[in-house]
Amino acid sequence: MTKARFSGVLAPVITPFDNNLMPDKDIYVRHCHWLTEQQVGLAVFGTNSEANSLSLEEKSTLLAALIEGGIDPMRLMPGTGSCALPDAIQLTRFAVESGCAGVLMLPPFYYKGVSDDGLYQFYSEVIQRIADPALQIYLYHIPQVTQIPLSIDLIDRLVKAYPDNIAGVKDSSGDWSNTQAMLDRQWPDFRVFCGSESFLLQNMRAGGAGCISATANVNPAAIYSLYANWQESTADEKQAELNTIRDIFQSRPMIPALKSATALCARIPDWHRVRPPLMQLNQDMLKELETALDAAHFNMPGLAD
Amino acid sequence: MTKARFSGVLAPVITPFDNNLMPDKDIYVRHCHWLTEQQVGLAVFGTNSEANSLSLEEKSTLLAALIEGGIDPMRLMPGTGSCALPDAIQLTRFAVESGCAGVLMLPPFYYKGVSDDGLYQFYSEVIQRIADPALQIYLYHIPQVTQIPLSIDLIDRLVKAYPDNIAGVKDSSGDWSNTQAMLDRQWPDFRVFCGSESFLLQNMRAGGAGCISATANVNPAAIYSLYANWQESTADEKQAELNTIRDIFQSRPMIPALKSATALCARIPDWHRVRPPLMQLNQDMLKELETALDAAHFNMPGLAD
Numbered sequence: 001m002t003k004a005r006f007s008g009v010l011a012p013v014i015t016p017f018d019n020n021l022m023p024d025k026d027i028y029v030r031h032c033h034w035l036t037e038q039q040v041g042l043a044v045f046g047t048n049s050e051a052n053s054l055s056l057e058e059k060s061t062l063l064a065a066l067i068e069g070g071i072d073p074m075r076l077m078p079g080t081g082s083c084a085l086p087d088a089i090q091l092t093r094f095a096v097e098s099g100c101a102g103v104l105m106l107p108p109f110y111y112k113g114v115s116d117d118g119l120y121q122f123y124s125e126v127i128q129r130i131a132d133p134a135l136q137i138y139l140y141h142i143p144q145v146t147q148i149p150l151s152i153d154l155i156d157r158l159v160k161a162y163p164d165n166i167a168g169v170k171d172s173s174g175d176w177s178n179t180q181a182m183l184d185r186q187w188p189d190f191r192v193f194c195g196s197e198s199f200l201l202q203n204m205r206a207g208g209a210g211c212i213s214a215t216a217n218v219n220p221a222a223i224y225s226l227y228a229n230w231q232e233s234t235a236d237e238k239q240a241e242l243n244t245i246r247d248i249f250q251s252r253p254m255i256p257a258l259k260s261a262t263a264l265c266a267r268i269p270d271w272h273r274v275r276p277p278l279m280q281l282n283q284d285m286l287k288e289l290e291t292a293l294d295a296a297h298f299n300m301p302g303l304a305d
Numbered sequence: 306m307t308k309a310r311f312s313g314v315l316a317p318v319i320t321p322f323d324n325n326l327m328p329d330k331d332i333y334v335r336h337c338h339w340l341t342e343q344q345v346g347l348a349v350f351g352t353n354s355e356a357n358s359l360s361l362e363e364k365s366t367l368l369a370a371l372i373e374g375g376i377d378p379m380r381l382m383p384g385t386g387s388c389a390l391p392d393a394i395q396l397t398r399f400a401v402e403s404g405c406a407g408v409l410m411l412p413p414f415y416y417k418g419v420s421d422d423g424l425y426q427f428y429s430e431v432i433q434r435i436a437d438p439a440l441q442i443y444l445y446h447i448p449q450v451t452q453i454p455l456s457i458d459l460i461d462r463l464v465k466a467y468p469d470n471i472a473g474v475k476d477s478s479g480d481w482s483n484t485q486a487m488l489d490r491q492w493p494d495f496r497v498f499c500g501s502e503s504f505l506l507q508n509m510r511a512g513g514a515g516c517i518s519a520t521a522n523v524n525p526a527a528i529y530s531l532y533a534n535w536q537e538s539t540a541d542e543k544q545a546e547l548n549t550i551r552d553i554f555q556s557r558p559m560i561p562a563l564k565s566a567t568a569l570c571a572r573i574p575d576w577h578r579v580r581p582p583l584m585q586l587n588q589d590m591l592k593e594l595e596t597a598l599d600a601a602h603f604n605m606p607g608l609a610d
Binding site for chain 2: 021047052053054055056058083084085086087090107108109110111112114115117118119121122124125144145147148275276277278279
């Protein structure tokens with residue numbers, strides 16, 4: 001008997017840094033509680049979390065802090081992929097032992113032009129060494145960043161070899177035809193998430209499981225509302241509203257813009273910070289963001305309480 | 306007073322794995338001694354070392370084993386770059402404290418399209434947090450793998466801001482015009498290494514410092530001999546001979562081919578292994594490699610003793 005699998009909306013949770021550029025646990029735990037109150041799950045350690053800018057130890061410490069801080073691990077889908085097999089195994093094992101409902105796993109992304117056989121071997125080693133049916137892997141396809149696509153054939157091989165462990169995929173390619181091709185395969189109980197709420201309605205209508213989207217950090221309730229009501233007559237209108245807010249962030253450096261919007265709404269200046277090689281918004285960009293958010297009557301209710 | 310800087314030939318040392326895919330310290334230390342006896346320096350934890358397939362702890366353990374095993378740290382230029390700033394700082398600090406003559410530092414390579422400002426900030430944080438004139442950074446430009454080029458302008462800013470710490474560059478772009486552009490800047494005591502011995506003679510004639518080349522793992526003495534005798538009349542002939550051997554490896558999956566040639570010459574089958582996502586040569590490819598090496602009268606004298 002495998003674990004129940006995810007559906008719904010998840011946020012790749014942004015990570016707050018203190019003035020020494022170290023993760024701030026208290027702000028983090030508080031923010032994650034706010035997100036779960038908005039009905040979204042927590043895909044901590046995703047691309048928008050600056051996960052690859054964090055050490056393994058920092059990720060383990062933050063994950064432990066969330067659970068100690070009262071976050072239900074069944075709401076957690078931490079990113080545990082790594083270029084290095086032992087790192088991927090260590091963090092994945094910790095997530096499983098911590099009771100996380102699933103993990104979101106990048107392929108190793110240093111070498112380019114690697115074969116499907118090599119990627120299959122990488123995921124196989126993780127699965128076989130952890131050897132636990134509680135391990136629920138959501139594959140993370142984001143080729144524009146990793147340059148390592150997860151082909152439909154590779155996913156098919158993994159699903160067939162490890163049906164109890166391969167639970168789904170996050171398709172961040174932005175290429176709907178790829179998402180549709182995954183859905184078309186109808187792998188049993190395989191959960192297809194789109195990587196942007198722009199595709200949420202389309203994904204739900206095609207049999208998808210929901211979305212894991214950067215902007216779920218700042219607009220969680222509205223995105224969840226479309227997910228929960230996608231069969232209502234208001235769905236297309238809701239989708240259009242989501243797209244308006246998304247455009248504000250997508251037309252800017254996404255991660256710094258998400259963090260600055262959060263800083264403004266939470267009234268916590270630490271949120272402006274990013275780790276290099278990312279750069280926080282400069283004063284002009286910040287002003288323009290504020291103006292755009294005001295014009296859209298954007299807010300994050302309850303965040304500053 | 307800063308440390309003496311590198312010149313010469315360095316090997317990005319291949320990493321042996323046991324049958325559980327864990328690094329084999331004994332084989333590693335022995336191999337590094339063989340390489341230094343061939344007069345090449347040790348750029349451990351490079352691309353051809355599968356460094357990004359190793360955990361931070363594995364790299365620290367291997368580096369400590371080399372020094373405990375009698376390798377002179379002044380022959381060591383470990384790769385210490387990482388996507389995560391704390392990892393880059395931790396390994397770099399360990400290398401400096403261990404007395405390594407230099408470090409070879411990749412830029413953070415997860416995010417794509419990052420700015421020169423962000424990369425400058427990343428290297429600055431490492432330098433300022435370590436705050437030790439013994440830190441000698443060789444920048445690692447390998448855009449076809451990282452997708453993160455180190456521009457001439459970025460290098461210029463770093464050299465001018467940190468003249469005591471920025472010691473040189475390894476240009477693995479394969480684009481001679483880029484190497485030439487770096488040499489043309491004539492930064493004081495800045496060491497320009499080409500990333501392949503195919504450019505060694507050209508680099509030496511243009512004022513470069515040497516090469517850091519994958520094939521220095523298997524053909525170290527001959528590459529060193531060209532370096533040491535580049536002003537002799539035999540230099541062009543030596544360069545042509547080097548190119549012949551290099552072509553054998555370059556026309557195959559490079560890392561598995563280097564490891565298999567080493568396995569054959571050292572009579573240590575463990576050397577065939579790579580960590581996923583790389584794949585070791587299959588039987589047909591191995592046979593073809595053996596045939597090509599035999600035809601070129603290739604050997605690695607002293608390795609099997």
